[in-house]
Amino acid sequence: MRPLGWWPLFLGMALAAPVLQLRGEVEGPLVLTTPGLVVEGEGAVLRGKEGHTLRLLAPGITVRGLKVVGAGPGEDFFEPDAAIYLRGCEGCLLEEVTVEEAPAAVRVEDSPRAVVRGLRAKGLGESPGVLVYGSPGVRVEGSHLLGYMDAIYVEYSPDMVIRGNLLEGNGRYGFHVMFSWGVRVEENLSRANGVGNAVMHGAQNRVRGNRLYGHKSPVGYGLLVQDERGTEVRENLFAENTLGLVLMDAQGVRVWGNGFQENGTALRITRERGGNSAWVEGNAFQGNLYDLLVDDPGAKAKVVGNRYDRASGLPVPHLPTGAFALLLARQPELSLFALSPGVVLWEAVEAQVPGLRGVALADPAAQPLAKEVRTQGGWLVLGLLGGVLWWRWRA
Incomplete structure (x- = not known):
């Protein structure tokens, strides 16, 4: 067997990465x-x-x-x-x-x-x-x-991965993804940012396993999905936000396996120029002021198999929004009457008599979720104020 000689050593030295050691200032x-x-x-x-x-x-x-x-x-x-x-x-x-x-x-x-x-x-x-x-x-x-305007801002960068980060106390967004596709936003904790988080003007993005909470400004939201195609929002926790999840001009979006807890409004479907189509399945709604608000009359939303703390448990479809909530989504200025005795009485009756509700957005396979005792007075004021300012901002 011929000896290898010195060339492997020289080759290894050539391939070894050069190192720069910095010290001090x-x-x-x-x-x-x-x-x-x-x-x-x-x-x-x-x-x-x-x-x-x-x-x-x-x-x-x-x-x-x-x-x-x-x-x-x-x-x-x-x-x-x-x-x-x-x-x-x-x-x-x-x-x-x-x-x-x-x-x-x-x-x-x-x-x-x-x-x-x-x-x-x-x-x-x-x-x-x-x-x-x-x-x-x-x-x-x-x-x-x-302490940034946006903690992570992305443009024209497909197939990115944003995973396991702590994004807090930023002036506007925790993560903000624009004009990108195939991005995976996973297992991040985003809290107490000025507005919330956003995925916009892209396609086939995945927002999964994140905890998005404490966005309590009048127009704050856990996540805005705007002008997206085929994007998936899965197994996230939306908690203590003015608005949990907002779908705006989003097509073919699937919202499933998420938890919505103690938000002003858990899920809002709205439009600016286009329309919305969404599949909302297997989510849990607990302690929210409103579970669902829709101000897109043409929205194609399939709502099925979710759990609600307001569901009656009767073998009838559950509508995760009441008559006043539907009206409020279209005319937020009426929020001033939300605490009036007539509205409070009507919502109490609706909760006990599901037959009084409309069926356009009913969940035919709703399941009851155990209720917990909560004080929601502050959320009511903030949620209603958020609705008014959202409407003013869009006008």
Whole structure:
């Protein structure tokens, strides 16, 4: 057997990724253009004041354990100065990186399959935390983002994965997906953001297993699905929002296996220019002021096999919205009468005599859900105010 000689060693050295070890305080900007470079920044701090502080401009770069402080000062929402900027950085990895005092934490452009994992970032309030544009297959995982306008903002980036993130205290949205398809938004906790979360103007997106709660502004919602085609909203928890889930001009949307708890309105179907078609199945509605409001007269909504704390248990279809709720969806200014003795009495009678209800949106296979004692006075005021402001905003 002939000896292999030295060439395997030389080949291994050639293929080994170059490593850059950062130590102490480093002044930015720092521009990296070496493909496959590994940056070890454990304990190091990279500081910058102008433009992007760290630029990654080659494929396969890994940055691990670095703290980046400062960038900017440009806060333009679509083209902000970022602590870390990726361009032409296919397959790059940011792992366990911390960002402070920068308009945007990470800006990703033309960088397919880049991964942002374990990012910890606090923003300045006007720009996105992670902005992804024109980059298919990007993953944002296990990160904590707060204090931005939108924690994660996405445009024209199909097949993304947004998973296991904590998105809280942002000025507008936790996650905001635009003009994309095949995006998977899974197992995130999004809470107490100024408006809520949104998936808009795309197709075949999947929003699954998220907890979306505490969006209590007058027009706040757990999730807005607008102008989407074939999108699925599955096994999420919508809790303590003014509006739990809003479908607007959404076609072929499937809403199933979700929990709606203690929202002002659990599910609202509305229209702006187009119409809606939806399949609503196997969800649980508990403790909401209203379970369903519809102000799209042409909506094609199949509502079947859900559980309701207001369902009678009788072998008759259950309508998850009352006569006054249907009227209120079309004329929100009537919310001023919601606490009037006549309306309260009528809704009490409806709840006990399902035959008094219309059947257009009835659930023929409704199941009763055990009721819990709750105080909903504050939700009533906030929910009604939200309805009025929503109507004014759309006008």
